[in-house]
Amino acid sequence: MSAPLADAVRMEAVRLRTVRSTYVLVTLATGLGALVALLLALLLRVGPMSGEDTAVVLTDGGDAAPVSLVGVTVALLGVVTVSHDYRYGLVRAVLLAQPRRVVLVAARLLVLSAVAVGVTTVATLLAAGACLASGHAPTLDGATLRVLLLHAGVVIGWAWLGAGLTWLLRHAAGVVAVLLACPLALEPALLLASRFDQAALLRPVVRWLPFSAARQALAHDLAADGAAVLPSAATFAAFAVAAAGLAVLLVRHRDA
Amino acid sequence: MISARHLEKSYGSVHAVRDLSFEVRPGVVTGFLGPNGAGKSTTLRLMLGLDSGGGTTTFGGRRYLEIRRPLHVVGAVLDASAFHPTRTARNHLRMLAASAAVRPERVEEVLGLVGLADAADRRPGGFSLGMGQRLALAAALLGDPQYLILDEPANGLDPEGIHWLRRMIAHLAAEGRCVLVSSHLLAEMAQLADELVVIGRGSLVAAGPVSDFVSRFTQRQAVVRSPQSGWLAGLLRQGGVGPVSLEPDGSLLVAGAELAQIGEIAGRHGVILHELSERVASLEEAFLAATAGAAEYRAGPGQAGPDHPARPVTGVAPV
Numbered sequence: 001m002s003a004p005l006a007d008a009v010r011m012e013a014v015r016l017r018t019v020r021s022t023y024v025l026v027t028l029a030t031g032l033g034a035l036v037a038l039l040l041a042l043l044l045r046v047g048p049m050s051g052e053d054t055a056v057v058l059t060d061g062g063d064a065a066p067v068s069l070v071g072v073t074v075a076l077l078g079v080v081t082v083s084h085d086y087r088y089g090l091v092r093a094v095l096l097a098q099p100r101r102v103v104l105v106a107a108r109l110l111v112l113s114a115v116a117v118g119v120t121t122v123a124t125l126l127a128a129g130a131c132l133a134s135g136h137a138p139t140l141d142g143a144t145l146r147v148l149l150l151h152a153g154v155v156i157g158w159a160w161l162g163a164g165l166t167w168l169l170r171h172a173a174g175v176v177a178v179l180l181a182c183p184l185a186l187e188p189a190l191l192l193a194s195r196f197d198q199a200a201l202l203r204p205v206v207r208w209l210p211f212s213a214a215r216q217a218l219a220h221d222l223a224a225d226g227a228a229v230l231p232s233a234a235t236f237a238a239f240a241v242a243a244a245g246l247a248v249l250l251v252r253h254r255d256a
Numbered sequence: 257m258i259s260a261r262h263l264e265k266s267y268g269s270v271h272a273v274r275d276l277s278f279e280v281r282p283g284v285v286t287g288f289l290g291p292n293g294a295g296k297s298t299t300l301r302l303m304l305g306l307d308s309g310g311g312t313t314t315f316g317g318r319r320y321l322e323i324r325r326p327l328h329v330v331g332a333v334l335d336a337s338a339f340h341p342t343r344t345a346r347n348h349l350r351m352l353a354a355s356a357a358v359r360p361e362r363v364e365e366v367l368g369l370v371g372l373a374d375a376a377d378r379r380p381g382g383f384s385l386g387m388g389q390r391l392a393l394a395a396a397l398l399g400d401p402q403y404l405i406l407d408e409p410a411n412g413l414d415p416e417g418i419h420w421l422r423r424m425i426a427h428l429a430a431e432g433r434c435v436l437v438s439s440h441l442l443a444e445m446a447q448l449a450d451e452l453v454v455i456g457r458g459s460l461v462a463a464g465p466v467s468d469f470v471s472r473f474t475q476r477q478a479v480v481r482s483p484q485s486g487w488l489a490g491l492l493r494q495g496g497v498g499p500v501s502l503e504p505d506g507s508l509l510v511a512g513a514e515l516a517q518i519g520e521i522a523g524r525h526g527v528i529l530h531e532l533s534e535r536v537a538s539l540e541e542a543f544l545a546a547t548a549g550a551a552e553y554r555a556g557p558g559q560a561g562p563d564h565p566a567r568p569v570t571g572v573a574p575v
Contacts, residue, residue: 007325011355018347019340089338092306093395096332097355099305099321256306 008098008107015094016111021080026119029073033123036060036069038130046135052220054138055147058127062147063219067183067211070123070151071158074116075179078162081108083172091256101251105167109244112159120152143224150223150233154214157240161210164243167251183211210239257281257316258403258434263302264310265295265458272298273309273458280436280453282402285429287449287466288438291547295458296438297334300407304332315403315434325356331396332405336388336412341381345372345391348380349398358398366394371420385412393424404428404435410444422448446539456547466539473545474537478515480508480522481531488527495521509535 016022040057041049049057056062060069085091098104131138138144158179165175187209194202206212213235216222222229258280265273273295280286290296303313305320312319315330323329339348349363367373370390375383380391389412396404406425410418418441425448429435436453439445445452452469454461462469482488485508489500497513510518515532522529 004324007355007357010357011351014347014351014354018343018351020342084340088340089335090340092301092334093338093352095306096304096330096334097327097352099323099326253308255308256301 002103004098004100004103005107005110008100008103009110011094011097012107012111016077016081016115019084022077022115025073025077025080026115029070029077029119030123030126032069032073033060034126034130037127038134041131041134041136044136048137049131049139051139051141051144054131054140055144055218055220055223057131057136058124058138058144059147059151059218060123060127062151063215063217066188066215067180068151068154068158068214068218070120071155071214072179074112074119074155075158075162076176077115078112078159078164079166079172079175079179081112082163082166083170083175086170087172095256102248105244105248105251108163109160112163113156116155116159117152120155124148124151143220146223146226146229147218147220150217150229153233154217154236157214157236160240160244164240164245164247167247168243183215187212208235210236213239258303258313258405258436260299260303260311260313262311263299263313265298265302265307266309271458273302276311276455276458276460278453278460278463280403280434281451282434283429283432284450285425285435285437285448286451286453287445288436288453288455289442289445289543289547290455290461292440294455294547296455297407298458299455300332300334300405300436300438303405304330304334306334325399327352327356327358327399327401329399329401330403330405331399331401332407333389333392333396333409334405334407336385336392336408339380339388339391342379344377345380345383345394346376348391349394352395353398356399362398362400366397369397369424370394386414386417389413390417393421402433404433406436407438408440409437410439410441418444442538442540442543454543454546461546469546470537470539470542473542475511476513477535477537478510478513478518479531479533479535480510480518480529481506482508482522482527482529484527487525488522491521491525491527492518497521507531 037057037060040061044053056064085094094104095101128138162175162179165178166172169175190202190209191206191212193199194206213232216232217229217236219229222232261277263273263276276299288296298307301307302309302311315323320326320330343351346363346367349366350360353360353363367376370393372387372390372394375387380388383391389409393409396406410421413421422444425435425437437448446466449466451465453463454469462472480488485502485506489502489508492498492500492510497510497517499511501509503509515534519529519532
């Protein structure tokens with residue numbers, strides 16, 4: 001890690017550690033993860049869970065859920081972190097401390113990624129604990145472990161999308177609306193419409209819907225095949241990287 | 257030395273800053289003056305690389321972006337409320353300190369220096385504007401920088417705070433630092449600044465020592481008190497001295513004359529003088545004269561300023 005990046009990472013780490021909203025969102029993410037796991041586990045028969053059930057329970061619903069709750073909560077952390085810069089005029093103080101904007105964006109994304117991995121790990125462990133407490137032993141086969149790793153990657157992608165879109169739009173409420181409306185309303189509507197012949201032209205498009213791709217990336221059967229999960233994972237990752245990349249381009253030239 | 261060269265900034269067709277060049281010398285306090293909308297804050301942001309625009313600014317020969325850990329070289333106060341309302345003052349400074357490997361004890365030092373030691377663990381959301389200014393100043397001083405850029409640092413400070421700030425800035429300059437202070441408080445600036453950079457409509461109006469600026473933009477006037485003021489006024493006019501005006505308190509105001517010249521005329525004719533002194537023009541008078549016509553926003557008829565048009569003048573440190 002270059003010296004300016006290391007300095008910026010230290011600043012971003014202190015920045016996240018010293019504000020209450022971080023703790024609220026991290027607690028919410030891990031707590032929700034454990035709660036959803038417990039509720040899902042209670043729906044299963046007592047006894048060892050299959051690998052597929054384990055993947056679904058430990059990832060807040062996996063490919064069966066429209067969004068990853070941990071992912072959405074970590075995305076909110078990204079939104080809050082960036083929007084604070086503009087809402088409270090912190091952007092000037094931060095840019096005076098680290099004027100290399102690309103370095104600053106990279107540092108923030110790195111720190112958010114680290115938080116995303118930490119939160120996902122704790123949420124998964126709490127979920128596993130909830131399963132065991134309710135009499136369900138998780139089965140950690142190769143495909144399930146791949147799903148868990150992909151879940152961490154998806155949560156990182158959510159964090160990047162939250163931060164990247166907020167840099168682009170500078171409007172926290174608007175970004176949250178986009179992050180919720182796309183996976184919960186827009187993409188399901190497009191997927192549904194594409195089933196009708198009158199909207200057949202949507203069929204090539206719906207393969208590249210980012211949040212649907214993120215959901216598919218957590219499918220146990222695809223993970224069992226290994227390579228089959230890559231297009232979905234790559235689609236979501238590409239959108240997250242694109243959001244961050246556009247943010248870098250914009251932030252480099254934007255007046256503070 | 258801080259050296260700003262050919263700074264330019266436009267918003268569409270509006271030129272906020274145009275071809276602005278000036279220097280800030282070490283060891284002196286340089287005031288940065290201009291009417292509302294003259295482009296002062298834009299200039300400061302350009303200097304620090306916060307806004308994109310033309311021209312370059314160097315701090316000891318290096319541009320802000322080229323400095324590895326800028327907090328150790330340049331300290332800036334641009335906004336007294338640039339902090340998260342629930343991040344404590346101490347943590348705000350720790351966050352900034354982390355970006356430049358500033359030792360943790362320095363955070364406590366600057367908190368004490370600006371008088372916020374007792375409020376270090378308070379959330380700045382409840383701070384007054386003056387406390388916000390002190391926190392912003394603490395952030396600027398974190399890296400013990402050689403160059404200081406302060407935008408309206410006295411805003412919101414009470415008289416004691418202003419007095420403290422004046423002593424602090426003078427002390428920092430006396431240590432050999434370059435200090436550039438923007439302020440609307442002309443009386444304050446008159447006491448604080450050694451040199452001035454005055455801009456109007458984004459362009460340089462004048463640069464140089466305060467005394468040069470005041471004498472350049474105001475006319476020298478003599479105050480004469482005499483029990484024979486009517487007679488003396490006539491003698492002065494006959495002697496080609498003046499214009500002479502009679503003030504309501506009976507004194508004479510004589511413009512553009514040397515005191516010795518007036519004294520000689522009075523002595524030659526045996527006129528009794530009770531007072532013969534020079535009336536020192538204020539910075540405010542000079543500023544209003546220098547920036548007349550350069551003000552972006554002005555009150556309506558009846559509030560007009562002096563008639564002198566703005567014209568560029570450079571003093572001791574011409575650029």
